Amino acid sequence: MPSRKTKTPHSSPPAKPPPKTWTALSVSEQFRTLFGLKKLLVATHREPVIYPDGTREASPLNQPKLKYPAGGVSQSLHRLLLQTGGDWVSLKSSPGPRKLSISLPGFPASYNLYRLGLKNTLESEGYQRFANDLLWPLFHEEPGRIGSQKEDFKNYESVNKKFSEKIAQVMIAQDNGVLWVHDYQLALVAKFLRSFGKASLPPMAFFWHIPWPSPNYLSYLPERRDLLLGLLDYDLLGFQTGLYRERFLESIRQEFSGNDEIEVSDQVIKKGTRTIHVGDYPIGVDPGRFETLSLDSIGLSQAKMFLAENGLAPEEMYLISVDRMDYTKGFLKRLQILDALFQQFPGWIGKITLLQIAPPTRSTHPTYQTYQKKVREEVINTNNRWKKRRWAPIISIERTVEHKILAPLYRLAAGALVTSTNDGMNLVAKEYLAAQKDEGGTLFLSRYTGAAQGLKEAVLIDPYNPSESAAIISRTLLEPPSIRRGRNRILREQISRNNIFQWMGSILAGIHDHTRRKE
Numbered sequence: 001m002p003s004r005k006t007k008t009p010h011s012s013p014p015a016k017p018p019p020k021t022w023t024a025l026s027v028s029e030q031f032r033t034l035f036g037l038k039k040l041l042v043a044t045h046r047e048p049v050i051y052p053d054g055t056r057e058a059s060p061l062n063q064p065k066l067k068y069p070a071g072g073v074s075q076s077l078h079r080l081l082l083q084t085g086g087d088w089v090s091l092k093s094s095p096g097p098r099k100l101s102i103s104l105p106g107f108p109a110s111y112n113l114y115r116l117g118l119k120n121t122l123e124s125e126g127y128q129r130f131a132n133d134l135l136w137p138l139f140h141e142e143p144g145r146i147g148s149q150k151e152d153f154k155n156y157e158s159v160n161k162k163f164s165e166k167i168a169q170v171m172i173a174q175d176n177g178v179l180w181v182h183d184y185q186l187a188l189v190a191k192f193l194r195s196f197g198k199a200s201l202p203p204m205a206f207f208w209h210i211p212w213p214s215p216n217y218l219s220y221l222p223e224r225r226d227l228l229l230g231l232l233d234y235d236l237l238g239f240q241t242g243l244y245r246e247r248f249l250e251s252i253r254q255e256f257s258g259n260d261e262i263e264v265s266d267q268v269i270k271k272g273t274r275t276i277h278v279g280d281y282p283i284g285v286d287p288g289r290f291e292t293l294s295l296d297s298i299g300l301s302q303a304k305m306f307l308a309e310n311g312l313a314p315e316e317m318y319l320i321s322v323d324r325m326d327y328t329k330g331f332l333k334r335l336q337i338l339d340a341l342f343q344q345f346p347g348w349i350g351k352i353t354l355l356q357i358a359p360p361t362r363s364t365h366p367t368y369q370t371y372q373k374k375v376r377e378e379v380i381n382t383n384n385r386w387k388k389r390r391w392a393p394i395i396s397i398e399r400t401v402e403h404k405i406l407a408p409l410y411r412l413a414a415g416a417l418v419t420s421t422n423d424g425m426n427l428v429a430k431e432y433l434a435a436q437k438d439e440g441g442t443l444f445l446s447r448y449t450g451a452a453q454g455l456k457e458a459v460l461i462d463p464y465n466p467s468e469s470a471a472i473i474s475r476t477l478l479e480p481p482s483i484r485r486g487r488n489r490i491l492r493e494q495i496s497r498n499n500i501f502q503w504m505g506s507i508l509a510g511i512h513d514h515t516r517r518k519e
Contacts, residue, residue, distance in 0.1 A: 022501035023288075024076070028083035030505050034512040038177025040086035041202075043167055045131075045185035047115060048078040048088065051096030066102070073182070073209070073427075076286060076500040082107035087170050089163060092117045112174075116166055118159065126155025131185045132362060134221070139184065140328045140422040141213045143220045145367050153223045157188060160230075164192035171202065178511055179204045181234070188226075190233035205511040206234040207281070210424040211450070212244040215251040228255055232262075232271050236511045238281045240424045240450040245280040277514040281507050282454050283425050284499040287492065290434035293407035303408035310355070310395050318353040318395075319444075319473075320413040322406065322428045323420075324361040325398070326368070330419035330446065331358070331375045333463035335382050337419065338393060340470035342386050348474065350388045354417065355409070356396045410435035414477060415442040418449060419463045425450035429458070430495045433488065440484030442476050443491070444469075454498070457490045 019026045031040060050067040068075060081088065082104055092098065092115035103110035118124040126149070134148035163186060167179065179202055181189050190204050208231075218224045228251065231237060239245040249264050256262040263270040267278055293299055304314045312318060323329035334354075342349050358375075362368045376396075383392040401409070410416065416432035426449040433443055433455075445451060445458040452460055459476050461469035476484075 018505065021496060022499055022505055024079045024083050024501055027080055027501045027504045027508070031084050031508055034508060035177035038202075039174050040081065040084055041089070041167065041170060041174070041176035041179045042077055042081065042086065043089045043163060043179065043181045043186060043189060044074065044077075045091055045183060046074060047090035047093055047113065048074045049094075049100065049102060049113065051094040051100070053095060064096070066100075073283065073500070076504070078102070079107070080501075080504060081111040082109055085109035086111045087114065087174050087176060088112070089114045089116060089166050089170060091115070112170075114166055114170060116162060118162070123155045123158055126152040127159040127185075130156035133365060133367065135184045136210070137367075138217055138220055139210050139213050141211075141217055142327065142422075143217065145327065146220065147365070147367055153226070157226075160186060160188035161192045164189050164196070168193060168196055168198065171198075176202050178202050178508070180507070180511075181206045183207070183209045188230040191230040194233050203236070203511045203515045204234045205236040205238065205507055206231065207238040207507065208244070208248075209240065209283070211422055212239060212247045212251070214247060215254050218251055218255070224251075225255055228252060232269060232274075232276055234276065235274075236277045236279070236507070236514055238279055238507055238510075240280065240282055241453045242280045243453065244424075244450070245278055249278060275514070275517075277510060279507075279510055281503055281510075282450065282498060283427070283503045284495060284501075285427050285430040285434060286500050287430075287434035287496045290403070290407050290410070290431050291437050293404055294411040294435035294437070296404065296408070299404045300408045300411075303405050303412065306401070306405055306409065307355075307412075310397065311390075311392075312353060312355065312395065314412060316353065317351060317414045318355045318412075319415045319417045320355045320357070320409060320432070321417045321419070322357045322401075322431075325358045325372050325375060326361055327371045328420060328422050330421045330463045331371075332378060333421065333466065334417060334419040335375075335378050335394075336466040337417075337461070337463070337469045337473070338382060339385070340466040341473060342393065344467065344470055345474045349386060349393075350391045352393075352414070352477075353391070354394045355413070356394055357401050357406070358396055358398055359400045360398055407431070407435045411437075411439055411441070413441050415444055415473070417473075418443070418445050418451075419461070420446045420449050421463055423449040423451075427451075429455065433491050433495055436488045436492065438485065440481040440488065442484055442487075444473055444476070455491055455494060457487055457494075459487075 050069055052064055088111055098115050100113040101110055102113050129148050130152035134146050137145040193201060239248060252269060253264050261272050269276045269278060307314055338354055360372055379394050379396050383394055386393045410432045418426055418429050420426055429443055429445050429451045443458050444461050446463050447460045459472060461472055
């Protein structure tokens with residue numbers, strides 16, 4: 001189902017029309033127009049920086065060189081706050097002090113990062129289990145992988161309350177103009193902020209990054225009503241696609257049917273005297289950054305060295321996949337597609353390789369341990385089945401690859417293979433396209449990603465149908481380069497227009513306009 005663009009009427013005309021191509025600077029200018037001198041406050045589960053191990057705690061004259069984790073969303077929000085200034089609350093996951101002042105040369109502002117430590121191990125583990133072993137599989141429609149325990153929701157509530165307490169302290173000190181909370185780990189933050197009885201709260205926006213499932217899956221969640229009511233304490237709720245937005249609205253209708261205090265319409269929920277805007281805002285990437293990295297001569301040399309170290313010459317044809325080793329990414333389906341390709345089209349044997357970059361994730365969780373072991377076994381089996389002299393069909397790299405090397409690897413690849421079985425958006429698909437300036441590499445995109453709902457010209461595959469997917473891949477790889485480049489031009493124009501900064505700008509405008517209508 002195509003994503004419907006949310007149209008939010010302005011109570012007064014904007015100072016200037018939206019830019020044709022959004023940037024961090026244009027978002028910061030818009031933020032100043034909408035919120036004046038007030039600061040943006042962001043809250044996330046993960047922190048946007050990594051404090052180096054073995055570094056002495058910083059003094060004003062001795063700031064360590066921070067590292068920045070891969071992740072398009074967190075790093076784009078990081079660059080936005082370096083334009084506007086502001087505050088950020090997250091969990092502390094690396095060494096260093098509880099509060100950091102983040103600045104970078106070339107950026108006009110800095111922001112404060114407040115790092116929340118969880119000393120209670122049982123509380124931390126329960127919070128993580130409820131988020132990652134219950135909400136994650138359930139909202140990806142994998143109820144058979146649920147591994148939560150009875151007391152986990154209390155710990156989830158407790159950590160959300162701790163976030164809220166820290167956020168409330170920051171708000172008092174900084175007088176923030178808007179709060180923007182991210183993802184399923186922090187769904188109850190607004191509930192606790194309202195419970196503190198503070199007379200005046202800034203507008204509170206929440207973005208749900210993962211899929212919202214069909215409403216019947218919520219029956220597996222005993223605390224579904226608490227979760228839904230907690231989300232309704234925000235002023236704006238954002239989802240990746242129109243489909244997920246509509247599923248959320250249907251979940252509210254089903255759970256609260258007969259409740260006169262809750263009224264649901266197409267993009268608005270009324271709860272008592274409050275109105276909550278519900279919109280779909282497809283997230284994007286920073287295409288200019290990936291294009292620049294893909295063309296950088298030093299990065300290209302490093303990428304070719306990376307290929308050589310892993311047994312691939314730069315002129316050899318390869319497909320690339322880049323995913324955390326998570327069951328939602330369809331690793332086993334991907335290997336079945338590769339098997340089908342060699343069975344149905346043996347001419348590809350020895351001619352094309354899959355470069356699979358797959359850093360493990362949540363490897364202490366039994367569900368993930370079992371799945372990751374199975375993936376490794378199947379990679380070995382597939383290589384043994386099809387290897388030929390020095391050639392093997394799969395090169396699997398179980399570590400993160402820096403963007404400065406990854407972008408040229410995208411550019412050199414004949415195609416990107418995205419096989420997710422359920423994915424909120426999938427930013428790798430958009431990163432790959434951004435790196436394809438004047439090139440004819442093909443994005444083979446699972447139809448079960450949020451990205452597939454917006455990138456209509458992409459070559460769609462079905463991970464549940466390996467035979468058909470293999471035929472599509474073989475046929476498309478043999479297309480004339482002019483056809484592949486023409487397709488990429490259309491797709492690149494789409495991701496350039498709907499980039500990460502347009503996503504930010506539309507949500508900030510939405511929460512501002514929603515607040516103005518309430519006045």
